[in-house]
Amino acid sequence: MENPQNLAFVLALACLIAAASVAAKRLQLASPIVLLLAGAAVGFVPGLPRVPLDPDVALMILLPPILYGSGVGMSWRGFRANLRPILLLAVGCVLFTTTAVAVVVHYAVGLPWAVAFVLGAIVSPPDAVAPMAMLRALRLPRRLILALEGESLVNDATALVTFSFALAAVVSGSFSAATAALQFTAIASSEILFGLAIGWATLWVRRLADDPRAEVLLALVTPFAAFWPPHLLGGSGVVACVTAGLWVSWNGRHLIRPATRLQGYFIWDLVTWGVEALTFVLTGLQAHSVVEGLAGEGWQRPLMAAALVCVTVIAVRFVWVFPATYVPHMLSRALRRREQAPNWRSPFLLSFVGLRGVVSLAAALSIPFMVGDRAFPDRDLILFVTFCVIAFTLLGLGGTLPGVVRGLGLGRDGLAEAEDNKRAELAARLAGIDAVLAGLDRAASEGAPKTSVAALRRRHNDRRRHLGVSADERTDEDPVADTSILELKLVDIEREAIDGAYTEGRLTDEARRRIEREFDLEEARIRHAAASAAPAVDELAVSDEGEKETSTQSP
Incomplete structure (x- = not known):
């Protein structure tokens, strides 16, 4: 396409994303599902140019801000407290799924072992975007959310490293499990150190910059600075990017200035929303190309492979999650004393939320066309199966997720927990106002202006009373x-x-704009205060009328 056509397509894509997002909200449907279907529908329109998804764009442009934003929004204390279930899901379940899929497609479809493991690694990681985008609107127990968020932060690293090992085995014809385990350990540990260094360095550079716009720009650069070097050196980049986000989440509250935080909330919310929406639309746009790739072959083998892999990835997650939940409690007396084993509903939902997404598609697209002087075995089949797994899990599992949550009654448990958290929050707010009033008493005794002290005391006494x-x-x-x-x-x-x-x-234009900004800030403050003080049952409804915050910490 020529440049004007490229520009027109970008503008059309932006309009499509906006229209699909508004339609999803009006129809009360999960936006990832509507965006995926909109992209697929546009992809099959006759006469429109095909939009191939470059795997480098997906892995190096779209993925870093999603991972970093998730890391910043993740509670470090929650991540650390739930490290055991997170690692069991993000490492154990991914490797188990990879192996199970490889066994199924090797014996049932006839793929060579190395190629079968390539496919298994591609479809093994649940998506980092789709489940959380849907679960944000559902009131679930906090520990369940933390486990899912933590899994989504780490599982891409396990899958991408496993994928690179399997791809190397196809090319070389050999594989060493011991060597792969050592390489995996080295990659993970080195990326953790690199991510910590990037998080520490960028926070202090932003602190020294002392300019909100420059600080926000550096925040937007941080995920790419953490992801690109390890990825280009043969690692995944995922662990480094997530580590940098977690570091900023924990330490940013001391080093990020209020003015930067205010700007960062709005800018980062727009960036993450746009990237996530673009991810689903681009995934849908690949449907036509994937179907065209198999047009010259029979459909029996691809459809059978797709059906088998879809069933396998769903069933295997159930097979893994329930023992991973209860066996540690059976084996460890200390764990039984420290925490009670959850009832069956929580592991059921953990098993059910296995939606696949853009990382799987990008990995499949990155498979080389040739291995030496011969074509890569069954590349088109792998692409077709990958897209079918993404579409089936996103539409099938994602479309029924709200109903499953209601049927399990987890929303009621989450609401009760949210009400307890709201009581604790209000108690902390009252304690904070008491500290302010005590500070005013000290200021008065130190000679602060009486009129100012009296006005501020009336204001904060009113806040405390309300x-x-x-x-x-x-x-x-x-x-x-x-x-x-x-x-x-x-x-x-x-x-x-x-x-x-x-x-x-x-009034001059300058004065009107200055006053208008004050009104905007005041209205945002009022809406935020109303949402913060609202009962837990009304909190989401109130916040939806104002600015929606996707994170409690500015990146």
């Missing part, structure tokens, strides 16, 4: 919500007055 009533479960009163509704109406009234003054020529 929050105290909201925290009191014996009353249905919610003064914070009532006050917020009234404040928003007053902001609108003041906006209209200022707009009238500007229309009449009594």
Whole structure:
């Protein structure tokens, strides 16, 4: 395509993403499903150019910000506390799935062992984007969310390293399990150290920069700085990128300035939303190319392989998750004393949430066309099976996920936990206001202006009284919500007055923009305060009306 056509396609793609996202919200459907279907539908439109997904674009452009953003949004304390189930899923389950798929396609489809392991490694990692994009809207127990988030941070590294080993075995014709294990350990440990170094260095460089715009720009560069060097040197880059995100998540609260945080929230939210949406649309656009690749062959073998692999990846996860959940409790008395084994509903959902995504597709597309002087065995078959697994898990499992959560009753458990967390949050907020009031008493004794101290004391006493009533479960009163509704109406009234003054020529453009920014910040503050003080059952509904935050920590 020529440059004007490229530009037109980019603009059309942006419009498609916006339209599909709005449609998903209006129809109350998971946006990844709508985006995937929209991309597939456009891909089959006659006359439109094909849009091949370059694996380097997927792995080196789309994946780093997704992984880094997930690392920043992940609780380091939660990750550390749930390290055992996370590693059992992200390493153990991925390797188990790889082996099971390889065995099935070797004996049932006739793929050579090395090629079978290539396919197994490709389809083994659950996606880092799709499940969390769907689960954000569902009220689930925190530990379940932490396990799924932690798995999604690490499993891509296990799968991509295993894939590289299997690919090397196809090329060389030999494989050593001991050598592969040593290489895997070396890659993981070196990437952890590199990710820590990148996270530490970028945070301090941003601190020294002392410029919010420059700091946000450095934050956008960080995932690529962490991912690219290890990936280009033969590693995965995933572990380094995730480690850098976790480091920033834990240490950023001390080193990132408030002005940078405010800008970072909005910019990073737009970047991650755009990258995630683009990922699903581009995946859907590959459907036509994948089908064309098998047009000259019979369909019986590819369809049988796709059906077998889909069943295998789903069944194997159930086979792995339940023993991995209960066997450690059976073997360890210390673990039984420390925590109670979960009931069957949590491991069932962990087993069910095995959606595949862009990493699998990018790995499949990166398979070389030739091995020496011969074509790579069954490359088109691997591509077709990979796309079928992605589509089946995303549409089949993802489409029924909300119903499964409701059927298991996990939403009720999550709501009860959320209510406990909300009570603890309100208690912490009240303690914070008490500390402020004590600070005002000290300031008054040290000679601070009496008028200022009195005004601030009235303001914070009002805040404490309102929050105290909201925290009191014996009353249905919610003064914070009532006050917020009234404040928003007053902001609108003041906006209209200022707009009238500007229309009449009594305000300059600069003054109007300055006042408008103050109104915007005030409205965002009011909506955020209302969402923070709202009961757990109403929290999501309130926050949806204002700015939606996808992370508690700015990158």
